[in-house]
Amino acid sequence: MTRPDAAGRDFGTPAIIQGGMGVGVSGWRLARAVASTGQLGVVSGVALDALLARRLQDGDPDGQVRRALAHFPDPTLVHRTLRRYFVSGGTDRNQPYRPVPRLGLRSHRHGQELAVLGNFVEVFLAKEGHHGPVGVNYLEKIQLATPAAVYGAMLAGVDHVLMGAGLPTEIPGLLDTLAEHRPARLSVAVQAATAGQRFDVTFDPADLLQATPAPVRRPRLLAIVSSATLAAYLARDDTTRPDGFVVESPLAGGHSARPRGALRLSADGEPVYGPRDGVDLARMAALGLPFWIAGGQCGPEQLAAARDAGAAGVQVGTAFALCRESGLDAALRRRMLARAAPGALVVRNHAGVSPTGFPFKLVHLPGTAADDDVYADRPRHCDLGYLRTPYQRPDGRVGYRCPAEPVDDYLRKGGAVEDTVGSRCLCNGLVAAVGLGQRRPDGYREPPLLTLGQDLSFLPPLMGGGDDYSAADVVSYLLGASAAAHA
Numbered sequence: 137m138t139r140p141d142a143a144g145r146d147f148g149t150p151a152i153i154q155g156g157m158g159v160g161v162s163g164w165r166l167a168r169a170v171a172s173t174g175q176l177g178v179v180s181g182v183a184l185d186a187l188l189a190r191r192l193q194d195g196d197p198d199g200q201v202r203r204a205l206a207h208f209p210d211p212t213l214v215h216r217t218l219r220r221y222f223v224s225g226g227t228d229r230n231q232p233y234r235p236v237p238r239l240g241l242r243s244h245r246h247g248q249e250l251a252v253l254g255n256f257v258e259v260f261l262a263k264e265g266h267h268g269p270v271g272v273n274y275l276e277k278i279q280l281a282t283p284a285a286v287y288g289a290m291l292a293g294v295d296h297v298l299m300g301a302g303l304p305t306e307i308p309g310l311l312d313t314l315a316e317h318r319p320a321r322l323s324v325a326v327q328a329a330t331a332g333q334r335f336d337v338t339f340d341p342a343d344l345l346q347a348t349p350a351p352v353r354r355p356r357l358l359a360i361v362s363s364a365t366l367a368a369y370l371a372r373d374d375t376t377r378p379d380g381f382v383v384e385s386p387l388a389g390g391h392s393a394r395p396r397g398a399l400r401l402s403a404d405g406e407p408v409y410g411p412r413d414g415v416d417l418a419r420m421a422a423l424g425l426p427f428w429i430a431g432g433q434c435g436p437e438q439l440a441a442a443r444d445a446g447a448a449g450v451q452v453g454t455a456f457a458l459c460r461e462s463g464l465d466a467a468l469r470r471r472m473l474a475r476a477a478p479g480a481l482v483v484r485n486h487a488g489v490s491p492t493g494f495p496f497k498l499v500h501l502p503g504t505a506a507d508d509d510v511y512a513d514r515p516r517h518c519d520l521g522y523l524r525t526p527y528q529r530p531d532g533r534v535g536y537r538c539p540a541e542p543v544d545d546y547l548r549k550g551g552a553v554e555d556t557v558g559s560r561c562l563c564n565g566l567v568a569a570v571g572l573g574q575r576r577p578d579g580y581r582e583p584p585l586l587t588l589g590q591d592l593s594f595l596p597p598l599m600g601g602g603d604d605y606s607a608a609d610v611v612s613y614l615l616g617a618s619a620a621a622h623a
């Protein structure tokens with residue numbers, strides 16, 4: 137099932153999108169395994185600068201990262217990064233990882249290089265050995281990271297860019313510009329900014345690379361939205377129209393949209409969603425762009441129903457997050473599977489844990505940062521900073537703050553104390569969940585933080601009495617009955 141884009145290029149329209157899962161849960165191994173089946177494999181593009189730096193400091197034991205870097209069009213950039221971060225044999229496991237520059241309006245050259253290379257490596261490796269489509273997922277909210285990250289992915293030939301957690305109104309234009317290696321500019325939302333003042337982040341490939349690389353293909357943009365109204369808003373104008381949509385319900389893993397109307401909490405403290413939060417699928421279909429449904433769409437019946445409703449297919453996350461090729465730390469993944477088998481794995485949606493302010497699903501696994509005791513013992517520390525929000529200071533300059541940073545710092549920056557209560561450091565927790573957590577000089581190790589979706593009904597059929605399953609098993613499970621239903 138394929139459909140050419142406006143320029144007549146055929147990127148394929150897969151029935152299944154393996155959702156982008158940060159940080160590093162949908163890494164290149166998972167995306168490659170899915171794309172090898174002909175479905176859309178998606179790497180997470182979030183924090184790939186830090187992941188690259190840490191993988192190099194771990195000595196890149198299987199050599200894959202350095203092998204991918206050898207294909208990057210400008211070797212001088214690669215040499216600089218290797219000199220700075222690569223440690224043959226790996227650093228001492230008690231040594232802290234070296235910091236990477238945090239995002240800011242005024243970009244840091246070596247931070248940009250890391251972002252470009254990190255995204256290049258992930259997409260390059262995901263695309264190897266097959267002809268299936270590969271996408272990269274970003275959070276719109278992390279605007280400061282976007283241009284360099286997208287450019288790195290495009291240099292590796294990424295087929296799709298998927299973007300949620302905000303409306304990607306300027307991304308179609310950004311992709312057009314970067315495909316021609318032209319200087320790009322992206323607006324940045326700054327809290328408490330003087331009315332009428334505009335901020336943006338700039339990125340010029342010519343500043344980074346010694347020679348202009350060969351032309352790259354402009355990837356398709358899929359906007360991840362929570363309603364047909366938002367999809368219609370993006371679709372109505374040539375400059376904002378994406379090439380398709382993923383429409384996601386609150387059952388999905390990771391972040392979700394807030395419920396419409398006033399926030400009400402259930403007895404378990406979860407946001408309560410109502411009929412107004414449902415998606416008008418007929419309206420989605422009427423927009424005339426391909427769309428995929430996400431959130432609890434993890435069975436063949438759901439895929440068949442999605443197609444009957446006019447969708448191209450479904451986007452699935454959790455079933456892939458728990459499969460063998462997932463980037464999750466192997467021991468944590470096994471513990472979750474073992475708990476889930478007797479139905480004892482608890483995944484709750486929380487209104488106040490994510491610094492973004494959006495509800496976020498936490499897996500309540502003992503010993504992780506979801507645990508209130510573990511969380512209370514964690515010294516607050518903001519060294520990764522991806523979720524920091526730019527704000528304008530009284531002196532007119534732009535500062536950055538995050539409700540999960542040390543409380544005094546946040547208050548000094550004008551933040552409200554109530555935002556800090558319960559706010560988890562997603563950056564450190566999610567990086568630790570893929571086995572690359574920071575170790576502090578005093579011996580403290582950042583605890584992992586886990587997220588999944590709330591529909592785990594795919595596990596019994598996929599596990600089938602065994603103790604593991606692969607990404608290809610998920611794809612055949614989803615396609616099996618759907619193919620029969622459409623035969």
Ligand SMILES: Cc1cc2nc3c(=O)[nH]c(=O)nc-3n(C[C@H](O)[C@H](O)[C@H](O)COP(=O)(O)O)c2cc1C
Pocket residue numbers: 154155156157158159161180182273274275299300301360384387388389390391430431432433434451452453454455457587588589590591
């Ligand atoms: C571990 C995990 C991490 C996720 N991270 C992201 C992310 O960084 N960006 C994003 O757009 N969606 C993220 N998602 C959502 C998935 O891309 C997908 O839409 C969702 O999981 C689909 O619902 P399901 O989990 O019920 O299959 C994440 C999901 C999981 C399970």
